[in-house]
């Protein structure tokens with residue numbers, strides 16, 4: 001019987017985004033595109049503000065750690081919170097005085113090179129291919145990491161920085177329970193920052209490179225049961241199986257945490273806590 005869709009290598013018909021699939025295969029890539037663009041737009045905007053990222057004792061994760069602080073900005077971190085001190089005079093006048101610009105490249109490179117997100121980029125942004133059993137949108141063959149975005153192979157090195165940032169976010173979560181001069185307490189912001197640390201830990205612990213670092217080095221894991229390395233591998237594998245969910249939830253939560261700290265800092269909402 002004649003058909004307009006001739007099967008080719010890969011099982012899909014030829015032509016941009018051609019497929020025999022009858023389901024809504026485009027829903028996933030489209031949702032990914034919208035979500036990633038929204039998160040990216042918000043975080044870029046927030047990083048360029050340089051203000052309202054601190055509300056004692058809460059520090060937005062988009063601004064942590066604070067290297068320099070500009071005390072003239074509303075809602076800026078106090079001097080004692082900055083690793084180096086007040087904003088330096090050599091800073092280019094064309095750039096906003098935002099501490100986020102100094103640190104965001106590290107977590108951003110970890111996200112951007114994540115093995116899971118690679119699938120999201122290829123499907124949603126380059127449509128190469130947009131989904132299983134669907135022809136590439138551009139008509140070009142998939143070249144993977146040998147062509148487009150070759151630098152994604154630096155993921156392992158980005159992971160080392162991510163682990164350091166995780167330790168910093170743990171510190172931020174811990175100090176969110178101590179208001180300077182008032183001692184231990186708890187607020188909604190303390191819970192928000194603690195959850196942020198937990199979600200980002202879940203994401204990092206399930207990283208393929210992280211698993212290789214703590215439990216790799218063996219060609220076959222069968223028969224290794226009971227060894228410490230196998231236990232570490234199993235620990236990371238538990239998170240790795242949930243890596244996609246952790247990727248989305250942690251990305252959303254880190255943005256929401258910044259929104260929360262920003263609104264409290266601006267006085268737009270009151271933080272319910274035990275100090276007031």
Ligand code: FES
Nearest residue numbers: 114115116207208
């Ligand atoms: S593979 Fe996703 S963070 Fe490493």
